[in-house]
Amino acid sequence: xxAALRRVGAVTLFLFQVLGACIPALRRPxxxxxxxxxxxxxxxxxxxxxxxxxxxxxxxxxxxxLSRFGSESALGVAAALGLxxxxxxxxxxxxxxxxxxxxxxxxxxxxxxxxxxxAMQVMAVDPMRHVVAPRFLGGVIAMPLLAAIFSVxxxxxxxxxxxxxxxxxxxxxxxxxxxxxxxxxVNEGLVKSLAFGVVCTLLAVFQGYNAEPTAEGxxxxxxxxxxxxxxxxxxxxxxxxxxxx
Amino acid sequence: xxxxxxxxxxxxxxxxxxxxFDGLDLTVAAGxxxxxxxxxxxxxxxxxxxxxGQIQAEAGTVQVLGQEVATLGRKDLFALRRRxxxxxQNGALLTDLDVFENVAFPVRxxxxxxxxxxxxxxxxxxxxxxxRGAESMMPQELSGGMARRVALARAIVMDPEVLIYDEPFAxxxxxxxxxxxRLIHRLNDALGITSIVVSHDVQEVGSIADYSYLLAGGRAxxxxxxxxxxxxxxxxxxxxxxGSSEGPVEFHYPAPDYRAALLDAGDLRDSGHR
Numbered sequence: 001x002x003a004a005l006r007r008v009g010a011v012t013l014f015l016f017q018v019l020g021a022c023i024p025a026l027r028r029p030x031x032x033x034x035x036x037x038x039x040x041x042x043x044x045x046x047x048x049x050x051x052x053x054x055x056x057x058x059x060x061x062x063x064x065x066l067s068r069f070g071s072e073s074a075l076g077v078a079a080a081l082g083l084x085x086x087x088x089x090x091x092x093x094x095x096x097x098x099x100x101x102x103x104x105x106x107x108x109x110x111x112x113x114x115x116x117x118x119a120m121q122v123m124a125v126d127p128m129r130h131v132v133a134p135r136f137l138g139g140v141i142a143m144p145l146l147a148a149i150f151s152v153x154x155x156x157x158x159x160x161x162x163x164x165x166x167x168x169x170x171x172x173x174x175x176x177x178x179x180x181x182x183x184x185x186v187n188e189g190l191v192k193s194l195a196f197g198v199v200c201t202l203l204a205v206f207q208g209y210n211a212e213p214t215a216e217g218x219x220x221x222x223x224x225x226x227x228x229x230x231x232x233x234x235x236x237x238x239x240x241x242x243x244x245x
Numbered sequence: 246x247x248x249x250x251x252x253x254x255x256x257x258x259x260x261x262x263x264x265x266f267d268g269l270d271l272t273v274a275a276g277x278x279x280x281x282x283x284x285x286x287x288x289x290x291x292x293x294x295x296x297x298g299q300i301q302a303e304a305g306t307v308q309v310l311g312q313e314v315a316t317l318g319r320k321d322l323f324a325l326r327r328r329x330x331x332x333x334q335n336g337a338l339l340t341d342l343d344v345f346e347n348v349a350f351p352v353r354x355x356x357x358x359x360x361x362x363x364x365x366x367x368x369x370x371x372x373x374x375x376x377r378g379a380e381s382m383m384p385q386e387l388s389g390g391m392a393r394r395v396a397l398a399r400a401i402v403m404d405p406e407v408l409i410y411d412e413p414f415a416x417x418x419x420x421x422x423x424x425x426x427r428l429i430h431r432l433n434d435a436l437g438i439t440s441i442v443v444s445h446d447v448q449e450v451g452s453i454a455d456y457s458y459l460l461a462g463g464r465a466x467x468x469x470x471x472x473x474x475x476x477x478x479x480x481x482x483x484x485x486x487x488g489s490s491e492g493p494v495e496f497h498y499p500a501p502d503y504r505a506a507l508l509d510a511g512d513l514r515d516s517g518h519r
Contacts, residue, residue: 111340119337122297123351123399124323130354 014206017128018136025133035138039100039201040145046099047092051150054087055079055157062158063166075168076177079158084181084189085244088151090237093196096143097229101204104135105225108208109218117209132205139201140194147193188244195236200229247275248311250407250439251296256305258291265291267463269305273407278433278440280450280471283460284485289443290334292460293411296441297329298322310406327355330405330438334412336396338384344371345380348399355403370398374428390421397428407439408432414446422449429453447486451475459485 025031062078108131111117117127155177162168204225211221251273258266265288273279281289294300295307298314307314312325338347348367352358358366371377374394384392393413400408410429414422430453433440444450451457451471459467459474459482467474467482475486484492500506 114340115333115335115337116339118299119331119333119339121299122326122329122331123354123403124326125351125354126323 010210011202011206014209015202018132018202018205021126021128021133022137024129025137028134031130031134032137032141035135036142037138039096039104039135039139040142042103043096043099043142043146044149046095047146047150048153050091050095051088051153052157054091054150055083055154055159056161058082058087058154059158059161059166063162063168072162072166072168073172073176075158075162076173076175077180079155079162080177080181081185083151083154083158084185085192086237086241088147088154089189089192089196090233092143092147092150092193093200093233094230096139096146096196097200097204097226097233100139100142101200101225101229102222104139104201104204105208105211105221106218108132108135108205109211109213109221112209112211113213113215113218127209132209136201136205139204140197143197143200144190144193147189147196151189188240191244192237192240195240196233199232199236203229203232249273250275250310251279251441252306252308253292253295254306254308256295256302256307258288258295258300258302260291264463266302266305269460269464271458271465271468273439273441274456275439276433276437277455278429278442278453280454280457281441281443281460282445282447282450282457282485284445287460288463289445289460290411293331293409293441293443296409297326297331327403328406329409330400330403330407331409332393332396332400332411332413334415336384336389336392338387338392338396338399340384342384343380344376344382344384344387344395347384347395348402351399351403366402367398370402371395373401373432374398375424388421390417390424393417393421393425394428397425397432401432401436404436405438407441410440410442410444412444413442414444414449422446426453447488461485 058079059075062075062082063072066072066074066078108117111127111131117131120127120130159170159173163170163173207221207225207228211217249272251271253269253271256266256269257264269288269292271281271292281292283289291300295302296309296314298317301315309325310328312321314322314325317325338344339350342350345367348370349363352363352366368377368380371380374397376391376394376398379387379391379395384395387395413425413429417425426449429440429442432438433453442450442454451474454471457468457471457474458465461481467477467479469477474482477483477486481493483489
């Protein structure tokens with residue numbers, strides 16, 4: 001219990017250090033753009049693929065459920081709300097933790113193990129500003145973009161199954177969605193994906209930066225990144241959902 | 246008289262239960278090549294971490310370029326580090342940057358030079374270590390010796406006053422080792438800097454050092470020129486300088502009685518191998 005509290009304290013202190021390093025890091029936008037590419041663009045294929053299939057499943061299950069009440073026409077609304085408010089941010093965050101989070105943790109952990117971080121310190125360069133802050137900002141910026149792409153592709157998947165396969169009217173599908181989904185729903189998804197971006201990226205850079213400088217230590221850091229990020233994303237999701245209701 | 250560049254007095258430091266230094270004294274004269282030698286585990290690298298302010302001594306003082314390292318705030322410590330250059334044992338090159346960008350890295354961070362000036366500066370440093378032709382290679386493509394020479398170019402790119410070498414010869418083939426030895430000597434003379442070389446390669450470091458310290462048991466057990474150390478009658482010094490397995494430094498790490506340990510390991514008949 002004490003060890004867990006100590007860990008929470010360490011992550012919180014680390015967050016303040018990272019936030020402090022973010023302001024000077026903003027003066028080097030090139031570093032941040034490169035990290036948005038590394039965390040975001042390189043996760044794009046898996047996000048799009050998963051988004052498509054999640055949307056298609058949503059289309060099938062949604063149609064099956066709604067047709068029991070004769071409400072197939074609400075499929076567009078159900079898919080849009082499910083994707084924008086829940087599935088988009090949450091599944092993207094879980095995939096992000098597995099793809100970009102592990103990559104960040106192992107990259108920084110290996111930099112620690114090969115003395116690259118120490119070399120920077122000895123060259124009077126703060127690794128928090130040069131390594132950690134750009135990666136943190138890159139992840140936080142990339143997550144909402146990835147979640148948005150996930151949701152759009154998911155909607156396409158739901159439409160593909162609902163309209164093309166199951167025969168829901170295309171006009172009804174889109175018009176009901178347009179009429180019922182408001183900017184608040186979009187904002188909820190945006191806030192969630194931003195929060196998940198902070199959680200996943202912070203944990204990844206924390207684990208990497210504090211990894212034991214050994215092969216086992218780096219491996220442990222990547223495993224911890226996935227586990228803690230996934231659990232925390234689900235906990236934070238519940239808290240934010242409750243807050244938005 | 247020029248004040249010493251490094252002055253270590255009565256330093257005590259322990260890592261967990263293990264006492265690394267117990268009253269270490271050491272002085273590095275300006276413009277010299279000073280060797281810090283000793284068997285593995287005697288705290289040579291720890292000494293470099295003390296000098297660069299990565300760790301702090303429990304007792305005693307560490308002065309570098311006239312400043313007490315332990316009392317420096319973050320800003321002053323970074324200012325001091327800009328006057329130092331350090332070559333790491335494995336080079337510690339940044340793996341996402343090519344050779345040119347690795348050498349340019351400290352300059353880009355600390356000085357705003359026009360790109361043509363920066364390019365000339367980096368090429369001059371790469372030429373000094375004989376690797377101008379490798380400027381576009383990635384660290385993964387370099388041999389161990391080449392990586393260390395690139396790291397050396399990076400260490401001198403900011404024209405440091407003190408250059409610190411951590412085991413510069415470890416794991417190198419004889420040719421690469423000879424190149425690094427010559428580079429250390431040439432850079433020290435050409436740039437007028439002070440060099441501190443931490444190593445256990447007696448022959449190589451002894452050939453270029455103006456003064457040497459031999460660390461053992463948490464303190465400097467001997468100091469002097471290479472010739473003076475070679476002529477020492479102290480058994481520990483003789484054992485290290487001659488690379489002998491017989492002497493005060495034992496081959497075996499302290500352990501319980503060998504016979505008792507084997508007997509306590511259990512009955513062979515219980516292991517199923519009859």
